[in-house]
Amino acid sequence: MTEAILIMLTLGGVCGAVLSIASKVFYVYEDPRIAQIEYYTAGANCGGCGYAGCSAAAVAVINGKASPNVCVVGDAESAASIAEIMGLDAGSVESAISYNTCKGGERKEEKFSYIGVATCKAASSLYGGKNVCGVGCIGMGDCVKACNFDAIKIGEETIPVIDSNKCVGCGACVKACPKNILSVKTMSERLLEFNNIDGKLAPCSQTCPAEINIPKYISQIIKGDYQGAVNTIRERNPLLLSCGRVCPHPCETYCRRGIVDDSVSINQLKRFVADYEMNSGKRFPITCAPDTGEKVAVIGGGPAGLSCAYFLRRLGHSVTIFEAMPTLGGIIKYGIPEYRLPKKVLDWEIEGIVNLGIEVKTDTKLGRDVDLQSLFASDFKAVFLGIGAWNDYALGIDGENLKGSWKGINFLSSVANGRKITIKEKKAAVVGGGNSAIDCVRTLVRKGAKEVYIVYRRTRKEMPANEVEIIAAEHEGIKFVFLAAPTKVIGNKNGEITHLEYLTMELGEPDASGRRRPVPIEGSETTLEIDMLITAIGQSPDISFIDKDSDLKELKTTRWKTIDNDPLILQANLPYIFTAGDCATGPSLVVDAIGGGRRAARSIHLYLTQAEEEESENKIEPVENALYKKHIPESIFETLEGVVKKPRVTMPELPVEERIKTMDEVDLVISEKEALTEADRCLDCCRICYNKETTETQA
């Protein structure tokens, strides 16, 4: 007996000794946090997280490849503990759950009926599935089988329905689905997404320069989930109050309903939810990813700069905005008059963005107060240029600099700044046909000008201004002088303007822009009696800072004085400089600048997070399959069936007699009831299918 005990003890001792020696000899340094993190994982080695066992997942967390909530079995508490080990704020841990992107269901059409092995994988290998729509759900439930947590079932509509309480966001369903129907993405990943040529996108979402998921927020409005709708918009556009007011809504042009009926008033719905938030008295919370500690300088606090700063902040970077003017807002603050976008509304919106933790330095101009050298010295790793286009073009005619002559943006920003300008009883002419010109004339009317002319060298049809703006100007009594090219400004001996001389034009052959080129009729000089002239014929970016800064000498620009870059990547030829908005595109829409700001934020994020690993000379990889400003041909229809005509909601506005006396906002918000009726007009389109209406469904 003693012998047995002794031998077993010896055997145990030998094994123990060998192991302890081995642990010294074969010691591999491991981050001690790996063991700590592994302690908080479930320890089941289930592989649900996509890594080979819990220790592999722990290693991935340490390497920053997985987030603290990597363990799909662990609860929020264990994720928080892991976040603490990693030194992250537990509250900002990003979680994701599965989201079904296909709305096909019962409404989708089939090419053939399929009798075969009941899996999506098998069904999709036969001509890509039975659906007419190549990207839609097949509905055989491969995702249901793949889900380890019983969180997915195929609902009545034969599309996956996800139980958000059970879903842990492991992504098993995503891997199982042959059609990419399900998406498990964290907030950061969603912010970085682009519209894709294989996307399940309605024509309106394809058109939107900011790539907002329009049908999603309209369906959220229908459900009464206004906060959800605001959050959906905010994933692409932080300036929803402003866009809800000033956006020329190119999306509505492509609204499928518009083929047979009036298009859905998408922008008014956006404005409705945006105003709903503002009027509710509290801000809906905006989530941000954990801090990365990287610093980015945003030059210019206009729509592009604000958008870029907002998305960078949500991705966890530290952002400082440098603004040359006394307050943020850029062209939408100083260039868009009060009656279209009240300063109070804009300031409220900007405050919400700045409150995310963005530092702001106003009255600070690049090239005057800061330069690249000082930015790098303060640890900024990347610079975003969103300086806009503030240099007005000149007419280049005699007498242009006489007393009483103004430039468009200069005039509008002076009015916005509250500078005293005598306009009362003046006879004023505005040269130009764009939105700035219309903004000038409508401002002049409100400031008491006796007669206001708009002088444009083509006809009304060619005017680049928004149609609604032109109509509003007509209502307000603006006189339009078409086919007129100014040749001379005539003044009296005091140097004050008395007349504008112009040549009458006729339209000739179409030019490069597709518009018919105006040709002067000889000897048709006419004079117009005026005492004030505003030139609003376009702007270019002020890039004088480039010559002042030796570090920027190499920066490539175009002949339109814009900064040269790829419209998707937005990285300039200097790899640490990114740019968007008017200074990259030339004068364009607010929503273009916002979309550009997000694309630039994505590139900056990639530049900051990937540059060290990949030796690609800090160039951001081109984006494949991005839809960018194009349309998916199969989703653009010529004709449409199954639509019952319903009138579009009309925009409530101040009566003309009242509005031309004040700078009060002209367009008013629609009521909740109107919003719901309007939202109901939406066909909830996807790539091909949409909700068909019958006379019964209307009743």
Place this chain on the structure above:
Amino acid sequence: MGDYILLAVSCILVNNILLAQYLGNCPFLGTSKKMETAIGMAMAVIFVLVLAGTITWITDTYLLKKFGLEYLRTIAFILVIASLVQFVEMFLKKSIPALYAGLGIFLPLITTNCAVMGACLINIKEEYTFIEALVSSFSYAVGFGLALILFAGVRERVLIARVPKPLQDTSIALVVAGMIALAFYAFKGMA
């Protein structure tokens, strides 16, 4: 030589550790859902079983039998196999990280797997010589791998078949396992 081949065939097919001896059922059901996992598991079992068979044979012959402690065989084997697997894990991590990455998660899972333990005990019970023990350990492991991979293949096919509700998942797996076992039963005639 012929004897060894006969022994190998007997261990792989006739006395297959999973389907004829019904040992190691947990990994058989647990890791057979996916072909990838099944292959990884099979490789890990071959690796561990050869090592375990060798070391237990040595322990038994030179330690336990010498001191007449055969009644402590089971507990001694557990100790030896567990230590061995731990040792091998450390060794691989340091010296052959690529192999560790492939087998890493399976090694601790089969530390004291009943198939491994069973094969080692059979080696002793049948009074194999060292070489025979080596061949039989390897063959049992190959048999394990064969059955596991066959079964995983079948289960992947079952997954896309229309299975009646009450029989879904583990029930159908057990039914299928029984059928494969019946098929292997036919090898009995060869011995």
